[in-house]
Amino acid sequence: MDTKPSSDALEALRRALGPGGWLESPADVEPYLVDFRRLYRGATPLVARPASVEQVAAVLHLCQAHRIPIVPHGGNTSYCGGATPREDGAELVLSLARLNRIRAIDPDGYSITVDAGCTLQAVQEAARAANRLFPLSLGAEGTAQIGGNLSTNAGGTAVLRYGMMRDLVLGLEVVLPDGRVLDQLRVLRKDNTGYDVKQLFLGAEGTLGVITGASLKLFPLPGDYATALVALGGLGDAVALLGRVRDAFGDAVVAFEFLPRIAHELAVKHVPGTVQPFDHPHPAFALVELAVPARIPEFAERFQAFLVEELEARRLRDVVVANSGAQRDALWHWREHVPEAQKLEGASIKHDVSLPVAQLPAFHDAAAAELARLAPGARIVAYGHVGDGNLHYNLSPAEGDRDAGAFLARAPVVNRAVHDLVARFGGSFSAEHGIGRLKVGELERYEDPVALELMRAVKRAVDPLGLMNPGKVLAAPTIGDGARDAPQAQAPAAVPGAARA
Numbered sequence: 288m289d290t291k292p293s294s295d296a297l298e299a300l301r302r303a304l305g306p307g308g309w310l311e312s313p314a315d316v317e318p319y320l321v322d323f324r325r326l327y328r329g330a331t332p333l334v335a336r337p338a339s340v341e342q343v344a345a346v347l348h349l350c351q352a353h354r355i356p357i358v359p360h361g362g363n364t365s366y367c368g369g370a371t372p373r374e375d376g377a378e379l380v381l382s383l384a385r386l387n388r389i390r391a392i393d394p395d396g397y398s399i400t401v402d403a404g405c406t407l408q409a410v411q412e413a414a415r416a417a418n419r420l421f422p423l424s425l426g427a428e429g430t431a432q433i434g435g436n437l438s439t440n441a442g443g444t445a446v447l448r449y450g451m452m453r454d455l456v457l458g459l460e461v462v463l464p465d466g467r468v469l470d471q472l473r474v475l476r477k478d479n480t481g482y483d484v485k486q487l488f489l490g491a492e493g494t495l496g497v498i499t500g501a502s503l504k505l506f507p508l509p510g511d512y513a514t515a516l517v518a519l520g521g522l523g524d525a526v527a528l529l530g531r532v533r534d535a536f537g538d539a540v541v542a543f544e545f546l547p548r549i550a551h552e553l554a555v556k557h558v559p560g561t562v563q564p565f566d567h568p569h570p571a572f573a574l575v576e577l578a579v580p581a582r583i584p585e586f587a588e589r590f591q592a593f594l595v596e597e598l599e600a601r602r603l604r605d606v607v608v609a610n611s612g613a614q615r616d617a618l619w620h621w622r623e624h625v626p627e628a629q630k631l632e633g634a635s636i637k638h639d640v641s642l643p644v645a646q647l648p649a650f651h652d653a654a655a656a657e658l659a660r661l662a663p664g665a666r667i668v669a670y671g672h673v674g675d676g677n678l679h680y681n682l683s684p685a686e687g688d689r690d691a692g693a694f695l696a697r698a699p700v701v702n703r704a705v706h707d708l709v710a711r712f713g714g715s716f717s718a719e720h721g722i723g724r725l726k727v728g729e730l731e732r733y734e735d736p737v738a739l740e741l742m743r744a745v746k747r748a749v750d751p752l753g754l755m756n757p758g759k760v761l762a763a764p765t766i767g768d769g770a771r772d773a774p775q776a777q778a779p780a781a782v783p784g785a786a787r788a
């Protein structure tokens with residue numbers, strides 16, 4: 288059976304989108320076919336580029352009428368293949384890039400309302416121009432779009448203080464699979480009116496509808512930041528320091544990032560401009576940042592005094608404090624380029640896990656012991672947002688090992704060991720990167736069966752034909768499972784976590 292959209296259906300879509308509203312030449316479509324990590328390559332007959340919510344609604348309505356599956360596409364920075372169409376060319380890609388207006392900003396009400404296709408950076412900049420902070424912060428913020436951040440419930444480096452994307456949402460506008468528009472673009476902090484249906488679409492990765500707009504929380508713009516890089520003995524020292532720094536400074540602590548020595552070595556090797564803050568190769572580091580309230584500038588001095596005390600008590604091995612914006616940027620430049628450095632080093636096996644913070648050191652050691660057996664010589668590059676319990680527990684091959692194939696062949700066994708251990712420690716195998724196509728099997732394996740049943744029931748209720756991003760998050764239903772005309776998912780082509788550079 289030919290599952291590709293008919294020429295009539297495509298013509299109707301072109302008409303609804305108007306001039307400039309679609310792409311279809313192979314060169315134009317190419318960037319939409321490959322995911323950020325190059326794990327998947329798909330095909331599509333057409334990339335729709337609607338310029339208004341009405342056009343999104345028209346596209347979804349037509350797709351429902353013609354039974355065309357849709358893959359919503361933001362900045363294409365997903366790590367799990369969530370925005371890549373499957374290989375058979377049956378799915379339409381729906382880019383939100385032309386929906387990129389800042390709709391409204393209310394500095395007194397601390398809210399901003401934006402189109403889903405705005406980049407995260409554009410939202411941050413609009414907030415800053417109004418003397419407010421939009422706090423979501425991540426390496427890909429110049430490219431990642433708000434719609435993707437919402438759809439994957441993005442995390443990043445400021446979750447410790449401000450929460451994940453879900454925590455930053457006041458209201459949402461979503462086009463449902465049949466073209467109806469759910470208009471919940473409110474800016475209310477209090478709104479107890481039955482089920483909070485907008486929550487369904489946050490973290491749903493486009494499997495229930497297309498987010499077209501959002502009202503988001505803003506925060507007071509910090510007067511300044513106090514940023515330090517501390518040298519430590521290991522992850523245990525970092526977790527202990529996190530407790531003390533939060534005791535001392537409470538919610539002023541916005542970021543607490545852990546970096547092992549190898550994260551520095553790889554960055555020095557591959558990323559021009561990486562700082563060399565210490566003359567001694569310490570085992571590990573933490574990048575600690577406090578937001579200094581505009582009216583209490585002595586905060587920064589108190590932070591320095593705290594660090595000196597820690598140093599004198601030999602709880603830290605060394606410390607550098609950023610004395611200027613440029614020095615702060617240099618420290619963050621290193622941190623944010625660690626994924627790139629690991630990629631440039633060669634093949635990698637990645638895990639995005641979270642655990643109760645106190646369990647992180649025991650988990651790390653237990654996983655290292657397992658991996659010494661399962662992937663002898665592999666280098667553990669475990670770094671990340673330890674302040675909120677999220678560790679990117681990644682692996683690189685042994686130094687000089689050029690056999691990427693043999694290394695990656697271990698990925699299934701390695702993933703199983705790491706994720707089983709995460710489950711045993713009460714953690715999550717997907718902290719902030721989502722499920723996409725890559726981790727569908729892991730969700731089935733580790734999620735509570737009742738939660739999975741509820742997820743499937745929601746999917747059937749909101750998207751009965753199974754047209755929204757099929758095969759992402761949940762395996763596409765089989766025929767007779769409430770979606771007779773739904774396309775079938777293909778088995779994931781990539782192994783969770785594994786990537787060639």
Ligand code: MLT
Pocket residue numbers: 426623625626637671672679
């Ligand atoms: C990061 O925190 O740098 C990314 O989320 C993790 C990664 O690239 O593995």
Ligand code: ZN
Pocket residue numbers: 443671672679719
């Ligand atoms: Zn991260």
